[in-house]
Structures are given as structure tokens and as C-alpha cells.
Amino acid sequence: MRSVTKGSWLGDLNLPTPAIVAVLQGGLVAEATMAEGMGADMLEARLDLLPGDPLESLRMLRGATALPIIATCRISSEGGAFRGAEKDRIEVLRRSSAFADLIDFEVGAGIGKLVSSISTPVLASYHNFDGMPGEAELLSIVDEMIRSGAAAGKLAVTPSTLEESLMLLRILLKSKIPLSVLGMGGVGRHLRIMAPVYGSILTYGYISMPTAPSQMSVKELREAFDMLDLRS
Numbered sequence: 001m002r003s004v005t006k007g008s009w010l011g012d013l014n015l016p017t018p019a020i021v022a023v024l025q026g027g028l029v030a031e032a033t034m035a036e037g038m039g040a041d042m043l044e045a046r047l048d049l050l051p052g053d054p055l056e057s058l059r060m061l062r063g064a065t066a067l068p069i070i071a072t073c074r075i076s077s078e079g080g081a082f083r084g085a086e087k088d089r090i091e092v093l094r095r096s097s098a099f100a101d102l103i104d105f106e107v108g109a110g111i112g113k114l115v116s117s118i119s120t121p122v123l124a125s126y127h128n129f130d131g132m133p134g135e136a137e138l139l140s141i142v143d144e145m146i147r148s149g150a151a152a153g154k155l156a157v158t159p160s161t162l163e164e165s166l167m168l169l170r171i172l173l174k175s176k177i178p179l180s181v182l183g184m185g186g187v188g189r190h191l192r193i194m195a196p197v198y199g200s201i202l203t204y205g206y207i208s209m210p211t212a213p214s215q216m217s218v219k220e221l222r223e224a225f226d227m228l229d230l231r232s
Contacts, residue, residue: 010121010151010178013068013101016041018196018230021070021204022218023211025049028061031207036067039222044104044204046211047073047092048082055095062099070123071096072104078127079212086110094118104154107141111148121151129184129213132157135167142175152178152201156212158185165191172198182212189214193224 021042022035028050032043045061047054058071073092074080082089090110093103097120105111107124115122124145132138138155145153153175159165165188168181172195180202183191192203192215204211205218216224 010068010102015068015201017199017201018225019202020218020221020225021202023204023206023215024061025209025211028057029064032061032065032067034207035218036065038207038218040067040205040218042068042070042102042202044070044072045096045100046080047071047096048075048080049211054092055099058096058099068101069099070102070104071100072125074104074127075106078106078125079129090114102151107145107148107150107153111150115149122149123152123154123180124148124150125154125156128157130158132159132164132168135171138167138171139174142171142177142179146177150177152180154180154182154202156182156184157188158213159183159188159191160185161187169195169198172200175199184213184215186214189216192216192221193228196225196230197228 019041021044022040023044024031025046045058050057073082073089075082094117097103097118102123103120104123104125105114107126111124126141142153172179172181178201181195181200196203203221205216205221
């Protein structure tokens with residue numbers, strides 16, 4: 001088994017690996033304070049879930065926390081709430097790069113154009129809430145992430161068997177790009193804790209309400225990592 005990497009994987013940011021990401025979806029500043037108290041390492045601002053001006057909310061969050069911020073504006077086809085024009089979504093993410101340390105954007109959704117237009121690193125993501133492709137297709141998706149110029153990748157899929165969960169761990173061991181693997185649903189729930197043992201760089205937790213099936217809280221993830229001594 002590949003050893004777990006300790007330390008930064010994203011430019012000059014001193015990030016632990018694995019890092020716990022707190023998903024923020026309401027009052028960003030208040031939730032960020034709660035996330036820090038729970039032991040989160042990073043924050044994800046779901047711009048597609050915010051009322052009002054999402055960029056103004058992100059600017060206020062940047063001024064209120066020293067934790068690294070991931071900004072994303074998720075499309076409906078991958079579990080998000082954004083239903084506007086694609087050019088408008090890309091523009092929101094491009095502008096949000098002024099306040100974020102990492103931009104999450106779906107692989108294959110014009111990601112290369114976004115990567116080339118901003119200096120902020122991009123996390124190329126793929127989500128499947130209904131199941132998961134086979135190993136060859138998943139490896140092809142990871143290759144596409146690499147070709148896009150993204151700094152890292154994320155696979156959030158829904159395994160239906162333990163064999164499929166093992167497949168995801170094999171992909172982690174083969175990946176040539178820093179990769180986060182997340183299992184959604186009951187069968188994949190344990191991967192939120194176990195995938196980091198095999199090198200997954202990020203795992204996501206909620207503050208008050210899950211944003212994905214079977215997601216754990218930041219507090220639960222921190223307790224599990226401490227129990228496994230993953231980051232000593």
C-alpha cells in the first residue's frame with residue numbers, strides 16, 4: 001500500500017493529507033467559525049446554494065477566515081442547484097478565483113478554458129449519484145483531469161458493492177494526479193474515512209446538514225482520523 005503523504009500538495013498552501021473539507025451552504029461566516037471549531041482543514045463554499053450575491057458572500061468569507069477556501073458552483077446534472085447559462089456559471093467561478101484558493105469545476109465541462117483563464121488552481125471533479133462507471137472509464141476520466149491542466153481531481157461516485165469500493169481504492173493507487181475519492185450511499189460511506197488511508201487527498205464533511213448521500217459530519221471525520229492516527 002502506498003504510504004499516506006503528509007504536507008502540502010497544492011502549491012504553497014500547507015495542507016495536511018488527508019484534509020477535511022467542511023461544506024458551507026448557508027451563513028458562510030457563521031458556518032466557517034463552526035467548522036474551525038470542529039477541526040476542518042479547508043472550507044468549500046457552494047455558491048450554487050447561496051441566497052443573494054454569492055460573490056459578495058465569498059468575499060466576506062475570505063475576510064473572516066484564514067482556512068483555505070474551495071469555491072464551486074455545481075450544475076444540476078451533477079447534484080447542484082445552478083440552472084443558469086453555462087457562460088454565467090463560468091464567469092462566477094472566474095471571478096470567485098480572486099477570493100478562493102481552489103476552484104472546483106466538473107471535468108469535461110469546458111474545464112480547460114477555465115484553467116487557462118485563472119491563476120488559481122482548479123480541482124477537476126466528477127460526480128455520479130446513481131452509480132459508477134467501470135474501472136477503465138474511471139481511469140479515462142482521471143486521464144482527462146490530467147490533460148485539462150487541473151492541479152488535482154475528485155471522483156464522487158456511488159458504489160453498489162464492496163468490489164466496486166475496492167476498485168476505487170485501486171484507482172487511487174494508480175493515479176498520477178493528486179486525487180480525492182468519495183463514496184456516496186450506504187455501501188460507499190466507509191470510503192470517506194478509508195480512502196484517505198490509500199492516498200485520497202480530501203474528504204468532505206457537513207456542518208449542520210449533509211450535501212451528499214451518507215456524508216459524515218466534520219466532527220465525525222476528525223474523530224475517525226484521530227482514532228486511526230492518520231496524520232501523526
